[in-house]
Amino acid sequence: MxxxxxxxxxxxxxxxxxxxxxxxxxxxxxxxxxxxxxxxxxxxxxxxxxxxxxxxxxxxxxxxxxxxxxxxxxxxxxxxxxxxxxxxxxxxxxxxxxxxxxxxxxxxxxxxxxxxxxxxxxxxxxxxxxxxxxxxxxxxxxxxxxxxxxxxxLEQFAHKDSDKPGFDRYSGMLPPKLARMMINLAGVATPATLLDPFCGSGVLLMEALDLGYHIIGSDISDRAVEDSRKNIQWRKGEHESLRNLSSEIFCEDVQKLSRKIEPDSIDLITCEPYMGKPLRGGEDVSFLKRQAQELATLYLTAFDEFSKMLVPGGVVVFIIPKFHIRERWTTIPIVDDILSKGFELWEFENDKSLVYQRSGQHIAREIFRFVKN
Ligand SMILES: C[S@@+](CC[C@H](N)C(=O)[O-])C[C@H]1O[C@@H](n2cnc3c(N)ncnc32)[C@H](O)[C@@H]1O
Structure with missing residues (x-):
């Protein structure tokens, strides 16, 4: 056929x-x-x-x-x-x-x-x-x-995008269709527990819930946690079938997250992490390099935590940003370091990573898929 x-x-x-x-x-x-x-x-x-x-x-x-x-x-x-x-x-x-x-x-x-x-x-x-x-x-x-x-x-996506009660116009939101693609790229069948440790206003969590996952969301910002909670409650209020799925959302720094989550209890982690300050296009190279170094430290500490919380064989679909200013790319080259923490790169059929960039943006999101050994 x-x-x-x-x-x-x-x-x-x-x-x-x-x-x-x-x-x-x-x-x-x-x-x-x-x-x-x-x-x-x-x-x-x-x-x-x-x-x-x-x-x-x-x-x-x-x-x-x-x-x-x-x-x-x-x-x-x-x-x-x-x-x-x-x-x-x-x-x-x-x-x-x-x-x-x-x-x-x-x-x-x-x-x-x-x-x-x-x-x-x-x-x-x-x-x-x-x-x-x-x-x-x-x-x-x-x-x-x-x-x-x-x-x-389309109407379901538009409804979630424009009618959800928790909305953060400042820290930026992941496009819902990209969130859904990222979850599906993990290839983890339901029932399973998904964690988004940078949950923001909960766009990815809403998509995960709709796909039938139990969800755990966390963020360092109280405001983000409040928005995510509102959105998940709203979604569950609209669809009775979603009420059987567990959802837990709380405030925590990703770098200390394992103290709040049972070891070996998460099947998949999917997230758009914090990607630094919004760029205007005039930033100098030394600023970009410093920011890239700070993000590298944050992400690598996050992977130490992921390794404790994930089940063996658990999957991480993670965005590593790269920055494009004055025709130059500044990257965060941490893949080898992630692999040395007990992860394998699960390559896509056609590429090692998938780049998402909207025209005119100074930031590109590079999606990687890892599996915990
Ligand atoms: C790019 S936003 C995520 C947006 C989210 N995907 C959405 O669509 O709403 C990054 C989030 O990471 C959070 N964040 C920044 N540093 C963090 C940290 N150390 N631990 C946990 N969350 C952090 C920010 O508060 C922000 O909500």
């Missing part, structure tokens, strides 16, 4: 999230290939696109291939729509001229079905017309026909 994934803004991270998630779900791939913003995969096992799209943070849609057996594209789509039990045929066609859409609509009408052709604008068009539930969203790529099996739950 062949599937097509439409990737989000950070395709290199989305791919790794998909590959790790499919492996975790026990879906072995016989082949995969990236073409720009798309990833094609083949597997002998079926992929449940609807369930998978409730999990992934970096994929916009997943499509299933339809074998058209030498039929014309129009005939293949008409036949697929007619084989569905609903009488009224509402469909959208992407990747082909609207003339083809209109000729499909005409063919359906002449076969006795009420039919409506919707032109593709964006995912919202698909969502509002319930085209995934009704198997009516078709995509033609390189002459092959696909039908959509799942789209990103």
């Amino acid at each position: 062949k599937y097509l994934f439409e990737l989000g803004h950070q395709p290199h991270i989305s791919i790794e999230e998909i590959l790790t998630s499919l492996e975790m779900e026990g879906v072995p791939l016989t082949w995969h290939n990236r073409d720009g913003n798309f990833l094609s995969v083949e597997s002998d096992k079926a992929i449940d696109g609807t369930t998978l799209m409730q999990k992934l943070g970096g994929t916009l849609a997943v499509f299933e291939h339809i074998d058209r057996q030498d039929k014309k594209i129009e005939d293949c789509i008409v036949q697929t729509l007619e084989s569905d039990s609903s009488h009224k045929k509402i469909f959208c066609l992407r990747g082909k001229d609207r003339k083809i859409g209109i000729s499909i609509k005409k063919a359906l009408k002449s076969n006795g079905y009420p039919a409506r052709f919707i032109e593709y604008k964006n995912t919202a068009t698909i969502f509002h017309n319930k085209l995934v539930e009704n198997a009516g969203y078709f995509f033609v790529k390189d002459g092959e026909v696909f039908v959509c099996r799942g789209i990103q739950p």
Whole structure:
């Protein structure tokens, strides 16, 4: 069976999230290939696109291939729509001229079905017309026909992003979809306990809770702890199913965290750590080097603590920032030191690390994945 994934803004991270998630779900791939913003995969096992799209943070849609057996594209789509039990045929066609859409609509009408052709604008068009539930969203790529099996739950992400009660506009928040990708990159199945020791206002904790993890969050700032608590309580208030998951959030310096958490009790640690003072672009090299040294000390002490709290085989997905000022990169080269503390680097399929950088930003986040020996 062949599937097509439409990737989000950070395709290199989305791919790794998909590959790790499919492996975790026990879906072995016989082949995969990236073409720009798309990833094609083949597997002998079926992929449940609807369930998978409730999990992934970096994929916009997943499509299933339809074998058209030498039929014309129009005939293949008409036949697929007619084989569905609903009488009224509402469909959208992407990747082909609207003339083809209109000729499909005409063919359906002449076969006795009420039919409506919707032109593709964006995912919202698909969502509002319930085209995934009704198997009516078709995509033609390189002459092959696909039908959509799942789209990103955009409204759920937007709701959490804009309606949450705890909001810290000063210390910056991790984009929720990136938070979700980072959690999925750890490849740890639920039930399991996730720790975010730099939890800020709890963006990552909310995503972890939604994915079914028991959560522990900590931060050195009382304000952050209060925001995280509010957000988690709000989320649990909205969804009864989340109330069975344990959540503990408290104030603590990451460098002393193991005194509050049982040894060998955490399955995964995922976080965006403190990344230094916000940069304006005029900072001199000596300031950047000093800051990089301070962060190196903080992160390495944090890894000493992680090693005590994690179960053997526990996973850490961690961001090490690097700074770009006046065409020069200042990095924090601590990977070898982390490895000497009893961790292994679990490389991604295509890269050792994954870089996330928004255009115009002086900071890039480099995501690493470690496993405790
Ligand atoms: C980049 S923010 C994390 C933002 C968070 N991912 C979110 O989306 O809200 C870093 C956080 O680390 C916290 N922090 C700084 N130094 C710390 C330390 N030594 N121990 C624990 N937390 C610390 C800050 O208070 C801040 O909330």
